[in-house]
Amino acid sequence: MLITKELENENNITIGEKTHFSKTINESDINLFSGLVADFHPMHINAIIADESNSGKRLAQSALIVGLVNGVLRNHLPGIKFNILRQQLEFLKPVLLGDTVTVKVEVLNWSPEKRLVTMKMDCYNQFGNDILTGETVLIHEPS
DSSP states (O other): OOOOOOOSSGGGOOTTOEEEEEEEOOHHHHHHHHHHHTOOOHHHHOHHHHHTSSSOSOBOOHHHHHHHHHHHHHHTSSOTTEEEEEEEEEEOSOOBTTOEEEEEEEEEEEETTTTEEEEEEEEEOTTOOEEEEEEEEEEEOOO
């Protein structure tokens, strides 16, 4: 469970600050996300087809993993007073049903005059295999 980080002001941002969050992807996660975004690709929802594929298991949607990343960014670091402006992501490996995904984020740059923070994101599975990498730029929205 993430603890929300409420920044009283932007001076609480430290370059190099890091946090992480882990979640095991279960059948309910994949099914609920499929229904939410109307992504009914057989590799997500059909166990028989997925079992016969190269992966041998159902795949989590890429957007589900992005949602985990964005949850860390918005709810923990840098926090709820920041909005995402742009994101550049590279998907390196699929996430399978039952995988434990760890999201790690780090503050790369903070520009107080522009109110912009650049974050590095990396995700890996329970075997330490990289599954996603990227950067996000967020803007501080003062109260």
